[in-house]
Amino acid sequence: MDKIAKALVFDGMVKVAALDTTEIVQKAVELHHTSPVATVALGKVLTLAAYMDNEMKGADDRLSISIACDGPLESIVVAAVNGTVRGYVANPDVSLPALGNGKQNTSKAIGSGTVNVRKDLGLKDCYTGKSEIVNGSIDEDFAWYFTSSEGQPTALALSVNLDEAGNCTSAGGIVIQPMPGCPDHILVMLEDIAMNFVEIDRLVAQRDAHRLIDDYFGHFAIEYFDEVSPRYQCICSPHYMAGVVRSIGRAECVNILMERGSIEILCHFCNTKYIFDKQQVIDIWQEWDKTHKKN
Ligand SMILES: [Zn+2]
Structure with a gap:
């Protein structure tokens, strides 16, 4: 140790x-x-x-x-x-x-x-x-x-x-x-x-x-x-990487989905690859809309 x-x-x-x-x-x-x-x-x-x-x-x-x-x-x-x-x-x-x-x-x-x-x-x-x-x-x-x-x-x-x-x-x-x-x-x-x-x-x-x-x-x-x-120890997780997806911006997310069908995010600290398919990206933005309407 x-x-x-x-x-x-x-x-x-x-x-x-x-x-x-x-x-x-x-x-x-x-x-x-x-x-x-x-x-x-x-x-x-x-x-x-x-x-x-x-x-x-x-x-x-x-x-x-x-x-x-x-x-x-x-x-x-x-x-x-x-x-x-x-x-x-x-x-x-x-x-x-x-x-x-x-x-x-x-x-x-x-x-x-x-x-x-x-x-x-x-x-x-x-x-x-x-x-x-x-x-x-x-x-x-x-x-x-x-x-x-x-x-x-x-x-x-x-x-x-x-x-x-x-x-x-x-x-x-x-x-x-x-x-x-x-x-x-x-x-x-x-x-x-x-x-x-x-x-x-x-x-x-x-x-x-x-x-x-x-x-x-x-x-x-x-x-x-x-x-x-x-x-x-890395701190990355699907939840954390959803934040990275949001940081790309809604318009760019749409562009990437049209081009490749999914969004891939690589964590440079541990080389874990996160793949978000179309539905998951929609969910990420719907969740964001929900939490931001409340405020
Ligand atoms: Zn990581």
């Missing part, structure tokens, strides 16, 4: 989260048949989404992250709600030679672009944030996103390890965020700790989120919170 372990260190001045997202990333590989470089890029964003979702307070708060870029991946889209994440890349079969150190070249796959974050906090309360891609490592792109867009200094290290067949053997990472007013001498210590981020692949491969925090902060007093288990 995947895990998020969280803790406070330095007398509550620093928040630390460690994640094991191996099963989430492997699920993405199975659903989307992603190439190694696409798996690493998507897997890292899925990992961060699991973290950011866990940080949101309300059970129905919704998170969406999209990276629009000029590299061959073109875009990465990830969404999360209530402990579940889901995502896809525009071009899952992008193939690039690995770097000299064996790592996947996500920088080249992404190129330049922007990170866009939307947090829907219920009612009319919605937060949007945006920052530039720094170097396509995802790690540095999101460290910069948190710092520049959310005003939250952040150090983070992510890792997605694959076997020769391209399956995910381990994925996860660590996110470190100082609280407001954190004294300078602690920030200096955090910089020292971040020097050891080069070890992240090996530490994530242990698949033990709790131990990952110990590995970095074991010399200090750590106050742990309960662990939670994020998972990959």
